[in-house]
Amino acid sequence: MHGxxxxxxxxxxxxxxxxxxxxAQVPAxxxxxxxxxxxxxxxLNPDAFPPEEVAAxxxxxxxxxxxxxxxxxxxxxxxxxxxxxxxxxxxxxxxHLTPAQHRVDIQLKGSGVTPYSRRGDGKAAxxxxxxxxxxxxxxxxxxxxxxxxxxxxxTGETIYRETPLPGAILxxxxxxxxxxxxxxxxxxLDQPESLRALVTYTIHRHFPAAAQADCLALALxxxxxxRQAELVAQWLAVGFVHGVMNTDNMALSGETxxxxxxxxxxxxxxxxxxxxIDHAGRYAYxxxxxxxxxxxxxxxxxxLPEIDPIPERAIELARTAVETFAPQxxxxxxxxxxxxxxxxxxxxxDQILIQTLLRWMTETGVDFTATFRNLTFHLDSATxxxxxxxxxxxxxSWRARLRRENVPSDQIxxxxxxxxxxxxPRNARVEEALAAAHHGDLAPLQRLLRVLARPYDEHPxxxxxxxxPPDGGVGYQTFCGT
Ligand code: AMP
Ligand code: MG
Numbered sequence: 075m076h077g078x079x080x081x082x083x084x085x086x087x088x089x090x091x092x093x094x095x096x097x098a099q100v101p102a103x104x105x106x107x108x109x110x111x112x113x114x115x116x117x118l119n120p121d122a123f124p125p126e127e128v129a130a131x132x133x134x135x136x137x138x139x140x141x142x143x144x145x146x147x148x149x150x151x152x153x154x155x156x157x158x159x160x161x162x163x164x165x166x167x168x169x170h171l172t173p174a175q176h177r178v179d180i181q182l183k184g185s186g187v188t189p190y191s192r193r194g195d196g197k198a199a200x201x202x203x204x205x206x207x208x209x210x211x212x213x214x215x216x217x218x219x220x221x222x223x224x225x226x227x228x229t230g231e232t233i234y235r236e237t238p239l240p241g242a243i244l245x246x247x248x249x250x251x252x253x254x255x256x257x258x259x260x261x262x263l264d265q266p267e268s269l270r271a272l273v274t275y276t277i278h279r280h281f282p283a284a285a286q287a288d289c290l291a292l293a294l295x296x297x298x299x300x301r302q303a304e305l306v307a308q309w310l311a312v313g314f315v316h317g318v319m320n321t322d323n324m325a326l327s328g329e330t331x332x333x334x335x336x337x338x339x340x341x342x343x344x345x346x347x348x349x350x351i352d353h354a355g356r357y358a359y360x361x362x363x364x365x366x367x368x369x370x371x372x373x374x375x376x377x378l379p380e381i382d383p384i385p386e387r388a389i390e391l392a393r394t395a396v397e398t399f400a401p402q403x404x405x406x407x408x409x410x411x412x413x414x415x416x417x418x419x420x421x422x423x424d425q426i427l428i429q430t431l432l433r434w435m436t437e438t439g440v441d442f443t444a445t446f447r448n449l450t451f452h453l454d455s456a457t458x459x460x461x462x463x464x465x466x467x468x469x470x471s472w473r474a475r476l477r478r479e480n481v482p483s484d485q486i487x488x489x490x491x492x493x494x495x496x497x498x499p500r501n502a503r504v505e506e507a508l509a510a511a512h513h514g515d516l517a518p519l520q521r522l523l524r525v526l527a528r529p530y531d532e533h534p535x536x537x538x539x540x541x542x543p544p545d546g547g548v549g550y551q552t553f554c555g556t
Contacts, residue, residue: 090263106511149262208523374393430471507521
């Protein structure tokens, strides 16, 4: 018994929302990573999954009984331009019910062409799939909502990008793959009953507490706005830059999804951009909240006919909801940033304290993760010399503020360590590990995975993985993982 517990609710939606497809057969599947911890959490029986079995099932070569593979239809704004998309290289095997009755999507990413592949080959290269596995698992360990990665299986196939590359398939676990783009697709259908079905489906799947609301569409909008405000605040608090916040890459569940060109800040700068194709800095670090709000406005537009039959009223209600994003984000961000400074009792001046630190960090270009983690060294004015006068002055006001928390410094130290990771996936370390994997050596990637599974702990012997790059990581570029 494998422990799979397949159910299929998405296929109950009207026909335009998906197409039935079969994953391509692959020549020589080989398990590269198998996430036993996650498998166990999902209620799968790890003994039933020797590497050959993982390879056979999660390459799509021998699907477990009970699956009903489909590709989902969606649309999206990519860098501001509206396009019809859909799963061009991903196949949803179905939903799996965990022993705790959580419903999760089980998706194979890179398993061949679908009706939505356009000119693509439907395949994925090993490097980007390993990168998604690593970063998504690191995000989860940092406590940030995210899709998870159950396995990476190499296909034994060569795929062609700029150069020939080994092919691979990632098994992605998600609360669902419903996205802003799914609703944008629904809006193009001009079928009121299809849109209504999607609204009802999404509410029941993600926000059952809102199922009794007077207006489901408005309740859905408000809930999604709330989740996104929380999510983006968490990204900023760890220095995460998603890199491709197109509306098709914004999950309604509030999970981080699509780890193509993402990166983590080394040197702090609000305008930091890593993606080679993001020339205008549309998805820069500090622009992520306003882009999220822009995406949510696109989401709101799709819901208008369901919000109110009178367009002016619908627009007014939707606008009011979308405008709550900024204050919700601000509140979530303040909470996270306060925590990063060891503060729990809110004070009116906290915002200034945080902004002053961030301004100093921008001016000096210090490392984001290390600056916050190392605050504990500055708790006592006698023990560490501040690097400059501005920081010294800031430390003084911070210490005065900490005294008003009225707790012993040991407790502050603990708070700081819980809110500030020692380890994030340093871009250079990730690249090194992927380069080694490309040459057949998985050890560096395994080491990173092990350390990043407990990012708030010290890992004696692995301190190097926390070391900021000597040049601040300036000039680091990422490329879309296609
Ligand atoms: P992404 O940048 O991963 O969010 O992908 C954007 C769109 O391009 C999605 O509809 C993908 O399914 C599609 N896509 C990406 N790579 C491929 C590929 N190799 N073959 C077919 N479709 C692809
Ligand atoms: Mg995508």
